[in-house]
Amino acid sequence: MSVHTSPPDLASSSSATTARPGYRVDLDGLRGLAIALVVVFHVWFGRVSGGVDVFLALSGFFFIGSLLRVGESPAPLDPRPVLRRIARRLLPPLVLVLAATTVAALIVLPSPQWFRVAEQTRASLTFVQNWHLARTASDYLAADPMVSPLQHLWSIAVQGQFYILALVVVFTSTWLLRRFSLPVRGPLAVLLAVVTVASLFYASTAAQTQSWLYYDSAARMWELTIGGVLACVAPWLRVPGPVRVALGIAGLAVLLGCGFVLDGGAQFPGPWALVPVGAAMVLVVSGSTSGTDAPDTPTATLLSTPPLIRLGSIAYSLYLWHWPVLIGYLVVRQRTELGLLGGLGVIALSLVLAEATTRWIENPIRRQVPGRGRTTLVACLGVIGVSLAALATTWLAHVDHTADVLAHTDDLPADLYPGAAALAPFIDVVPRPVFPPLLAAHLDLPSATLEGCIVHDREPRMCTYGDALSTRRMALVGGSHSEHWLTALDVLGKQHGFRVDTYLKVGCPLSARPAPLDEDSPTAECDTWSAGVLAALAADPPDYVFTTSTRPKAREDGPGDHTPSWYVELWETLADYGIDVIAIRDTPWLERDGVPFNAVDCLDAGGTPDSCAVPRAEMLEPIDPSEAASAHLPSVLPVDLSDSLCRRDVCRVVEGNVVVYRDDDHLTATYVRTLAPDLGRRLAAITNWW
Structure with missing residues (x-):
């Protein structure tokens, strides 16, 4: 969201009637249109509309403009008033929404999910949420019960970082230019233009994954600085009236259609983000002649209508509220889609909360003169903010302490925690507290994740496990569903003397897609990584490649x-390389009525291994599909451990007192370790290595 600045401070007008001379009411309406696009696309389309990119560009335009006015005046370059205004604008509504979301999470969400909320609450309070999401490889997904209610706050973090950097850069530049009696506007425009080009180049060419670049402040910076460039050069622009009319109509049409045509989640903030950002800048240029407050083009008149202006006045609070309300609705109703009535309800509640927050929190703090009422309100919110940070930090420390037991997984007594062995006939297991503890199950991860050996960028990385000195070599390749077998393969490699080399990338099964690579393809990152891995395998062929052989069917295609x-x-490509493939059947993905569910959450909510189970027939075909698919390839050796994961009729989430799943589709490292004997028997028959 943007901080709508206007002379002389960082404040937004709530209506055209209160606007000062020269105030651009059409830009309030542009903010209103942008937030409408954000909310509507999140609620009903599950897509990125470009509205947030508009907010970022407007933030740069207004904030740089306000700093420039200070720099061109004789006023001292004191950053403290600016910092106070930023804090008054951003923090009070943010703290309120974080507090409300935390309380709702404690009531609605299972305790294992409190860890994620606590992490993101602390990250949001310190304006580093974007980096947290980038580090944890969180795709900006369509709304879903499994998605964080605070994921949208990445843009607030980016803006907060920009405000501090812009303040330092503009005031430092102004101080230097003043010393030599030089004008500020021109040199600052050049500097910002250089930053804009550099940031856009980075966003377009960096080898980082899309899930990283989407949140990366360096990749997003150009969207803000381009607004700053326009703020610098705006007084010099003289656009004829007919041209402004044409530009305004074109800009509005492009902005309205952007979300339908472009996949912003996969294409922004690269060059395609120029579409919504450029449309916003065109609307700024075309909306009104310099120095007048009356709209004089059709688009400016449309954007100056009271409904859009009103939306613009509550845009920040509406942005903060709509996503937690949306995710909360999906969690409570256990749905993946809202429908018409559900969506209208979410929007209505978000509007009410945004209006109340703007009227009773934002405006009193930003606009009232200092007094007892404002001081009390600020003090209360300050106490809430500090308490939230303390609560989040305490809970994270508690979970970390609980997770210390994962270091002793190898010491678990096999008779009390047999895991997969409990599925063998005639095995009777005495019930014990499950392992890993539910609070720490999400941290029971394979070594590749803990050691950074499953990459997020396009460059393949090889790590070695098992017996590193052995000449017998197996390559584990693919995404996280290949990765979770590493725990068993590492154990077997050390026991039986073979080496396990990993080539792993988040969200990318290995593929042999044809060249040339298409950078505009949504699979470009995976294709580039796969090409690198295949080249490495061809240059130094392992004895076997170990990878997954199946995936769940799409929901519309039925169960199995x-x-x-x-x-x-x-597999055909690897056969051409002379490499045999051990193709292991993928694990069942937990769903109910088409909605993914987290095994640990189900158990924590009072569920049992049986009540949290899923019917095997809904998850798996009766016969491993890879057998028929690979029948023409003698080099492909299917392995199916489904009977070590599921019983005859159901797939449970706890076996032998060990939690099977750490989420909805990944196995805990502890359970995979108990699968090592069964997997070892299959590999021994295939490889004859022992």
């Missing part, structure tokens, strides 16, 4: 699993 055709294409 299947082998995608592009898996078979990969």
